[in-house]
Amino acid sequence: MADADSSEPEQQLNPKQKIEIAKWFLLNSPAGEIQYISKDLKTILKDDNVHNLAALEAFPQYNKSHMICLEFPDRSSDVIISSFSEVSDNEYLDPRTAQVAIVDHVKQVCTEARPASDEELPSSYIEEFRCALDAEIMKYASEAYPKGISAVYCVKGNDVEEPGSDFELVVLISAARLSPNNFCNGSWRSIWNIEFNDEDQSVEIKGKLLVGAHYFEEGNVQLDASHECKDSTLLQNPDDSALAITNIIRQQESEYLAALEASYLKLPDTTFKDLRRKLPVTRTLFPWHSTMQFSLTRDIAKELTIRK
Amino acid sequence: MEAAMGLMRRIHPKHTDTALSALLSLMPEHSSDLLSQVDQPLQVLCDEESAKEFILCEYNRDADSYRSPWTNKYQPPLEDGLYPSVELRNLEIEANDVFAVYCDQYYEGGVSSVYMWEDDNEGFVACFLIKKDGSRSGHGRRGYLHEGQWDAIHVIEVGPEDEGTARYCLTSTVMLSLTTNNDSCGTFSLSGSIRRQMSMQLSVAEGHLCNMGRMIEELEGKLRNSLDQVYFGKTREMVCTLRPPAELATMKLPDS
Incomplete structure (x- = not known):
């Protein structure tokens, strides 16, 4: 066997190439399926070292882009893993509880928690806006998403102490539903950037909504939907701003859901029809018993075009 | 091999090509199994x-050439390529x-x-084989699709004739992707592949073509239906589980 291997050296991948391939599979795992992909890869690679190195690089990236939610060890609340909440490679901030979660990316668990330091938290002036918005968003998310987890972060102007400067908050809503036993997984991610502009006393709101679903019982079908939108409102006191922003987010997300539903409703009779009709243009099953005539008509048509 | 098929079942259908070549390089010893069990998007x-397009697959390939069904010639030309009997x-x-005509x-x-x-x-x-580009820029009659691909592969084994009947074993695969793109809904994309089988013992009185055609038409219709109703339906159900639309009704009312 060893001889057979060495006779085809060009087909042998070096460990670095194997790691790259393994990472590609891990990063392209559908929502909630990276552990399954990882397990299958381990079997295929037959090289735990390569597998571990790929996992160490791919899991953090996957966890952040999928905005997975992990429970604190004391089960008091959840932390969203994302680039907005990242304090260091394995530390993620939960502003609501002012805690930093220490996570094991590959196992996808939060192993420890520590109180956030003052530098990691926004100033009390910003915190008023953040906290008011967090409360409104949490209320909305719990109504709209049965499994939704939300968080609000300050991503710019953490140290602004009083009116007169710009700052920016980010609202995340992450909802995942995993039912591998029913061969079905899905996730909804909302990312809202909220810019508070001091000069024109306005709040610019930009949203990115990402929805995915995977159904794989005796097949493999995936939905990918994404939508970007924006809106704006006036800068007000923390409580009124929070209400106005949450209303905009609620409305935009509801409209988007309605648009998704509309896309599904249009499928059978319009969109899908452009790929393949349910019935032939003749509206009856294809006349296989009298196909001789097709060949004949084709022959005649061919003859005619040739003679022309 | 089981693990490889497990991966193929999970990885996004739009990445089938990349995933397959990755698996081929990771496990060259299973290349023939992989190539026969994983369906790839069709090429034309x-x-x-004859100035007509034809579809490429393993079944009309010999070395690096493909036989055209219209002229029975290999492209690029191939000396002593394989041909069916007269x-x-x-x-x-x-x-x-x-x-x-069916197509x-x-x-x-x-x-x-x-x-x-x-x-x-x-x-x-x-x-x-059928390959259809249903996009606006392709053959989409209604112009709804920003992107739309449908590949159907029907392989049918016909057994020897025995007392006027023959056994037909059909394996059909459909791979599709469709994307719509507009301001109110952003990008909406569904893609997937499914494969089913069907076997029948039929009288050959009306000829093989008639029997094969009817089976293909029936199974292709079933595949289309289950994609439309079961598979797309399940992803829609998932969206509604993530964010139940019942809320829509109350949302439309002003907050007064």
């Missing part, structure tokens, strides 16, 4: 002599003509190709 080539080639010509009636466009070859147990195998 133009037969220069009798089978005649059936292949007829099947290509008829299937092109027209169901797909309003698209490319079709049929290939046949003798197998080891006195029967033969036929492969019916």
